[in-house]
Amino acid sequence: MKPYLVRFLSIFFLVYPLCRPSNCQQSYQENRQLSCEQDSSEITEGYLCYGSAGPKTLCQSYVTFRSRPPYDSPISIASLLGSEPSSIALVNNISSIDKIPSETIVIVPISCSCSNGIYYQHNTSYKILTSTETYFSVANNTYQGLSTCQALADQNNDNDIKSAVGSNLMVPLRCACPSANQIATGVSSLLSYIVTWGDSVTSIADTFEVNEISILEANMLSLNSTLYPFTSLLVPLKSENCSTNPAKFFCSCANCSLTDGSTEDHILKPDGRKFPVKLVIILGIILSPIAP
Ligand SMILES: *[C@@H]1O[C@H](CO)[C@@H](O)[C@H](O)[C@H]1NC(C)=O
Ligand SMILES: *[C@@H]1O[C@H](CO)[C@@H](O)[C@H](O)[C@H]1NC(C)=O
Ligand SMILES: *[C@@H]1O[C@H](CO)[C@@H](O)[C@H](O)[C@H]1NC(C)=O
Ligand SMILES: *[C@@H]1O[C@H](CO)[C@@H](O)[C@H](O)[C@H]1NC(C)=O
Numbered sequence: 001m002k003p004y005l006v007r008f009l010s011i012f013f014l015v016y017p018l019c020r021p022s023n024c025q026q027s028y029q030e031n032r033q034l035s036c037e038q039d040s041s042e043i044t045e046g047y048l049c050y051g052s053a054g055p056k057t058l059c060q061s062y063v064t065f066r067s068r069p070p071y072d073s074p075i076s077i078a079s080l081l082g083s084e085p086s087s088i089a090l091v092n093n094i095s096s097i098d099k100i101p102s103e104t105i106v107i108v109p110i111s112c113s114c115s116n117g118i119y120y121q122h123n124t125s126y127k128i129l130t131s132t133e134t135y136f137s138v139a140n141n142t143y144q145g146l147s148t149c150q151a152l153a154d155q156n157n158d159n160d161i162k163s164a165v166g167s168n169l170m171v172p173l174r175c176a177c178p179s180a181n182q183i184a185t186g187v188s189s190l191l192s193y194i195v196t197w198g199d200s201v202t203s204i205a206d207t208f209e210v211n212e213i214s215i216l217e218a219n220m221l222s223l224n225s226t227l228y229p230f231t232s233l234l235v236p237l238k239s240e241n242c243s244t245n246p247a248k249f250f251c252s253c254a255n256c257s258l259t260d261g262s263t264e265d266h267i268l269k270p271d272g273r274k275f276p277v278k279l280v281i282i283l284g285i286i287l288s289p290i291a292p
Helices: 003-015 074-081 085-092 135-142 149-156 180-184 201-208 212-218 249-253 277-287
Strands: 058-066 105-113 119-127 168-174 187-194 232-238
Touching: 058 074, 074 085, 074 105, 074 119, 085 105, 085 249, 135 149, 135 168, 149 168, 180 187, 187 201, 187 249, 201 212, 201 232, 212 232
Parallel strands: 058 187
Antiparallel strands: 058 105, 105 119, 119 168, 187 232
């Protein structure tokens, strides 16, 4: 082999060590999101879309979120995650103003794109409220693991979150579009499921009525791999199941209206409905004694 060809091939394999995302699935982050300073590898920042970016650079996707006050209604969850209350209501078969019991898994439809050319993500924004918040607490506690401290630090060009109280962080949520291989097997979208204590691939497969092997493959896991709480696992959803089982949540979302995930869209729009009703009431109570 000619020397330059050898060099070219070795560079090629260095850049694409295992596979290209268009053909392969995504690797699981394990619990590397805990090492905010030490580990800012690609997998902690998001699911990859470089290379040929998969056949799709924009797709509909889903994430799970556990209802927890003050984010416990389609309106407040949509505002946090950059989704639409009506779409959340439709997918979860509830009304937009319903209060959802605590710790209920809510499925949130989002748009997902390869907009920065490296990671699939859904942009949303979050206003930092107190100086005790950190990139880790925002990613892990507020967003429940849908983002990571590494992705937040990287995309906000600011290592000092404390100076930013009152301003908006750009929050990239972990999502992915199906690979060519997945599309060939009928996968229409991917759900980013946030693992919690006690979960196993089997229990997650049962919850969403999907094949266990398809989850293992989608995340490049083996049967003996360990799952970690507050991390995201991709669950492949097949729309062909809609003809046999139209009650599946993602079958009702064909006509879901979704924001494009741009930061301004749900923040600057002076839409009173998007401000959590409960928060308004609480703020009202706190502020009223001060008011003249
Ligand atoms: C991450 O957030 C969860 C709540 O969603 C919390 O129980 C857990 O302690 C947090 N992890 C760390 C390391 O703080
Ligand atoms: C996990 O399973 C793979 C094969 O699926 C095997 O190669 C590996 O040694 C196993 N690891 C452990 C820790 O059992
Ligand atoms: C939606 O909820 C209503 C009750 O609120 C129930 O009658 C209906 O069967 C549910 N639909 C699905 C698809 O689960
Ligand atoms: C999301 O934010 C990134 C910057 O971090 C930007 O490159 C990308 O275009 C944004 N995507 C959308 C859909 O606005």
